[in-house]
Amino acid sequence: MTSQTSAPEPRTSPGAPPSAARDLVDVRRGPTTWTGLWFVLPFLAFYLLFLLWPAVVGLGYAFTDRSLAGGPLSFVGTANWRESLTDPALYDSLWNTLWFTVLSVPLMVLLALGMALLTDHARRLGWFLRLSFFAPFVLPVAVMTLIWNWMYNPSLGLFNGTLARFGVQGPEWLFSEDTAMFSVVIATAWWQVGFNYLLYLAAMQSIPKEVYEAASIDGAGTWQRIGRITLPLLARTTALITVLQLIGSLRVFEQIYLMTMGGPNFATRTVIQYIYDSGFVGLRVGLASSMAYIFMVLIIAASIAQFRLFSRKEA
């Protein structure tokens, strides 16, 4: 939390239930018991109408042959689920999503760490480094993809043009099944790493200077200070960034869709795009809903597992 006040100690009895329940104990009992609900109500209305209702209705759709084009509707039992679960294309898209995650998470954590270390040590360049490393994060996805598609252009782009100058034949980048995913990951790292970078930077700058000064006096060099002080103290931040990046990467869709449309030959089609394709191109709302639910369960399971792991590390 942003500095200041240490939270007032909750007045719990020892051994009170943890987490959410504990969060709620410290309340001054007001004269009316309903006032609080009035404050919650507007958010609740949005929440119920635009999140919970679609989630419930979507589950219902998954048992019907509902089409986006309209037409008669009938209950089809588990047909959509069986079709989804035996659909090799769904597994391919799951695999692509996972592959993107495996490639992007370590890259975007390590890059962020390196950039933050640079910024933390090259203090006099601070504003310039922050500007240049974080600026891509605020670009709309389409701006990013327009620029990178242009740079990746195999015959006219900056990359292959520059390589050609040195007599090197550049790869096909987005146009080859072998390189498309890597290309997308590189562009994504450039675009989104700034957020992780800021998290790291903030954590580094909250390490008290005295710790470093003490280490210097004891004769520790820069690398030793980084290895023995900075990195260990950043373990929690690293865990947090990894979790957030993992959850973010699993939800990937838009930059890949705009860069490759899922191609070539579906080599980069992610789950979200497959759901989109089934629902909005194939018009099969029922089938798309069952896929969405399968994916939602996987994501929630992964998120919970991550947070478990993370909070254990923290403890």
Next chain:
Amino acid sequence: MVTSTTRPAAPTAASAPARPLRRRRVTVGSTALYTVAALAALLWLVPLLWAFATSVKPEGETTAMPPAWFTPDATFEAYAQVLGRGDIIRWTMNSLIITVIVTALTLVVCVLAAYGFSRFDFRGRSWLFALIIGGILIPPQTLIVPQFVLMTQLGLVDTYWGVALPQVVAPVFVFILKRFFDAIPRDYEDAARIDGAGSVRVLWSVILPLSRPILTAVGIFTFIGAWNNFLWPFIVTNDPEMMTLPVGLGTVLGQYGIQYAQVMASAVLGAIPLLIVFLLFQRHIVTGVAGAGIKG
């Protein structure tokens, strides 16, 4: 923390000999460090610089090989043509309207909810809170199909409200704001209450002024998120007139073919609004990220 060094004493005889050595190492090391840092930062700017370099070339030179960073015939012709077509201005206005709606509504409903959860007890409070926090886990991307069906039923497809309303649901901000409100001591409000202030008044004139940093951070991140949101606006708008900037740039622009200077001019124009916001609010963004680990 290391105990022995609460305060490094002023240079003593003992530390003196170490000094020149340390300083020299720092100098050699820092030259290398600053060189690496500056190169890394420049490298990171290459895509943006290249987009700009392309956008000011005459259309005939954009595809010249090998690629040239500078053209003797720099021109803003591409910008004039893009702006002359007008759609990018229209999309920017759409984005602005939608983003303002989303940011304002998100701030209002999340602040109210967080205040309600933080300061009042009411029946069903704990499970309502759990329900809302549980919503953080649901990836909104998986709800696009039923959300679109809902918008069709409500007649909100291709409208500002249709794009904006579903984006207002941000359980994570309720959580972050509640945590912040919880940490504000009650004494301040007690004084106000004794003066006869009601609950709304307390929120407005006690809690909110004390929450400026977190409100700014939540506001900025909602703004950036809504401005850059792609999937939902992409799904709920078909009419190019109603598209947001990211959607318009992403879908319609492809039809202009291979006028690379114009495409890059559009990209630069599309980048400018948020780059300005970023430059204006740089400090708030940095502290906001630091403060809350927002977005998580």
